Amino acid sequence: MKKGVLLVNLGSPDSPNPKDVKTYLDEFLMDERVIDVPYLLRSFIVRGIILNTRPKASAAAYQKIWWEEGSPLIVISERLQEKIQKQIDFPVALAMRYGSMTIKKGLQELVDQGVDEVLMIPLYPQFAMATTETILVKAEEVRKAFFPNLSITDLPAFYNDSDYIDVLSNSIARHLQGQSYDHVLFSYHGIPERHIKKSDITKSHCKIDGSCCATASKAHQFCYRHQCFEVTRLVAEKLNLKEGAFSTSFQSRLGFDPWLQPYTDRTIERLGKNGVKNLAIVTPAFVSDCLETLEEIAMEGQEIFHEVGGKNYTTVPCLNDDQEWVNLLTKWINHWGQSVTS
Numbered sequence: 001m002k003k004g005v006l007l008v009n010l011g012s013p014d015s016p017n018p019k020d021v022k023t024y025l026d027e028f029l030m031d032e033r034v035i036d037v038p039y040l041l042r043s044f045i046v047r048g049i050i051l052n053t054r055p056k057a058s059a060a061a062y063q064k065i066w067w068e069e070g071s072p073l074i075v076i077s078e079r080l081q082e083k084i085q086k087q088i089d090f091p092v093a094l095a096m097r098y099g100s101m102t103i104k105k106g107l108q109e110l111v112d113q114g115v116d117e118v119l120m121i122p123l124y125p126q127f128a129m130a131t132t133e134t135i136l137v138k139a140e141e142v143r144k145a146f147f148p149n150l151s152i153t154d155l156p157a158f159y160n161d162s163d164y165i166d167v168l169s170n171s172i173a174r175h176l177q178g179q180s181y182d183h184v185l186f187s188y189h190g191i192p193e194r195h196i197k198k199s200d201i202t203k204s205h206c207k208i209d210g211s212c213c214a215t216a217s218k219a220h221q222f223c224y225r226h227q228c229f230e231v232t233r234l235v236a237e238k239l240n241l242k243e244g245a246f247s248t249s250f251q252s253r254l255g256f257d258p259w260l261q262p263y264t265d266r267t268i269e270r271l272g273k274n275g276v277k278n279l280a281i282v283t284p285a286f287v288s289d290c291l292e293t294l295e296e297i298a299m300e301g302q303e304i305f306h307e308v309g310g311k312n313y314t315t316v317p318c319l320n321d322d323q324e325w326v327n328l329l330t331k332w333i334n335h336w337g338q339s340v341t342s
Contacts, residue, residue, distance in 0.1 A: 001151075004091040004115030005333055006106050007081055008135050009123045009288055011096035012071035016062035022055040028098045033134040035254075036195065045255075065294040073290040074101070077123070079321040080288070080329075087330045090337060091115055097135050104142045107150065117151045119336045121329070123287050125164065126188075126227035127157040129195045155332060159227040160234065163331070167324045168231070169238040172282055175316045181280040183245055183271055186232040187264045187297060188285040190250035192257050196225050208260075225260055231284050247271075251283075252292055268301050272308030279305055280314040287325065289318045 013024035029035055029046040037045070062071075069075045077094055085092040091113045095106025110118060120139055124131040136154055143150050158164045176184075193208055200206040205219040212219075213226040220226045232248045235241075251264035271279060281301060283293045293315070302313040319325040 001117045002114045003117045003119070003337055004093065004110035004113065005084070005088070006103075006110060006118050006120045006139075006152075007077065007084075007092065007094050007123060008103060008106070008120060008139070009073060009077045009094075009096055010131070010290065011098035011101065012073050012290075013062065014100055016059050016066045018055045018059040021059040021062060022051055024099055025055060025058060026051060031098075031130070031134055033129045033137070036129065036192075036198070061291060061295045064299065065291060072294060073288055076288045076318075076320045080326065083321055083323070083326045084329055084333070087326065088333055088337075090119075090333065097138060103135070103139050104146060107139075107142060107147055111147055111150065116149060117153075119153050119155065119333060121155045121332075124285070125157065125159040125231065125287065126224050126285060127199070127222050128189075128191055128224040129199060130191055131189075132157060133199075153336065155336075157221075157227060158332075159231050163328050165231070165234045165238060167322070167328050168284060168319065169235050170324060171319055171322055172235065172316050173239060176280055176314065179280065179314050180278040180312050181314060182278045183247070183276045183280070184236075184241060185264070185267060185271070185279060185281045186228075186235070186246065186248045187251050187267075187281055187283050187301075188228040188248070188260075189292060190253045190259045190263070191224060192259050194257065196223060196260070199223060228260075228285065235282075235284070251296055264297070264301065265304055268304045268310075269308050272305050272310040277310060278312040278314075279310055280316060282316045283318060287319045289320060293318060 013020040026046065029050060030042060035042050035045060065072055067075055081092055081094040091110055093106040093109040095101055095103045122132045122135045139152060143152055196206050196208060199222040200219045201222060202217060202219045205217040206212055206223060208225065213223065213229050229248055236246050247267065249262045249264040249267040250260040253259040253263060281297055283297055286293060298315040305313045
C-alpha cells in the first residue's frame with residue numbers, strides 16, 4: 001500500500017471581492033455543523049439575511065489582510081505543505097474544507113500518485129463540530145462517493161500533546177522576547193454553547209458552569225471548551241506565567257444565541273479599563289493566521305485596546321510554517337507511517 005498525507009485547513013474565498021466572498025460564505029455558513037439549525041431556517045438566516053448584508057463588510061475585511069501572493073491562510077498552508085514534503089517520502093497534498101481547494105481535489109491529487117492509504121490532518125489543535133468534525137464528515141462523504149477503496153486515518157486533536165505544547169510555548173516565548181506585556185490573553189475561536197453540549201458523549205457532564213471543564217471526564221475528548229482552557233493552562237505552566245497575568249477568552253460570535261464566554265472584545269476592553277497598559281494576545285485555536293487573527297484580533301482588538309487607554313498591543317503569530325512545528329508534524333507523520341507497516 002502506498003501512503004500519503006492530506007493537510008486540511010479552513011479555506012478562503014478566491015479573492016477579496018464581494019462576489020467571491022459571498023460564494024465562500026454561502027458554503028461555509030450553510031454547513032449544518034457551523035449553523036446547526038434545520039435546513040429551512042439555516043437557509044433563511046444565511047441566504048435571506050446574512051448574505052444580503054455581510055459580504056461587502058467581509059470583503060472589506062479580507063482586503064485589509066490580503067497578501068500580494070493571495071489569501072494569507074492559503075499561502076501559509078502551502079508553505080507548510082512544501083516544508084513538510086521536503087522532510088518526508090510520502091506525497092503531501094493540501095485541501096480546504098471550504099472554497100475551491102476542495103477535499104475531493106486533495107484526495108484526487110494523492111490517488112493520482114498511487115496513494116491508497118491517507119493520513120488526514122485537520123489543522124486544528126482542538127476538536128469542535130464546526131472545525132474537525134465537519135472535515136471528518138466531509139472527507140468520509142467524498143471517500144464513499146469517489147474513492148471507495150481509499151483508507152483514511154485522521155490525526156486526533158493534539159491540544160494536550162506535550163510536544164505540541166512545547167512548540168507552541170517556544171513560539172510564544174520567542175515572539176514575546178523583548179516585548180513589554182502585563183497580561184497575556186489566550187483568545188480562541190468562539191462557538192455556540194449548544195455545540196459543547198451536543199458534543200458531550202456522556203450527555204450529562206457538560207454544564208458550562210465553571211467546574212465541569214476542570215473535572216475529569218471522557219467528555220473532554222470532544223469538549224472544545226475544556227480543550228481551550230487546557231491549552232491555556234499547559235502553556236501558562238510551561239512559560240511560568242503568574243496567576244492573574246493571563247486569561248482565556250473567545251472571539252467571533254454570530255447571532256443572538258449564547259456563545260462561549262468571556263468574549264474577547266469585551267475582555268480586551270475590560271483589561272484596558274482596569275489598567276493593563278501592555279497586552280499580548282495569542283490565538284491557539286488556529287495553527288495558521290487567517291482573517292480572524294489578522295483582522296479581528298490584530299486590527300480590531302488593537303483599536304479597542306487603545307480606545308480604553310491601553311498602550312502596547314502585541315499579537316503573537318500562529319505557528320504557521322515555523323520550523324519546530326514543521327518538525328513536529330513530520331514526526332507525527334513518520335510515526336503513523338511506521339505504525340501502519342509494523
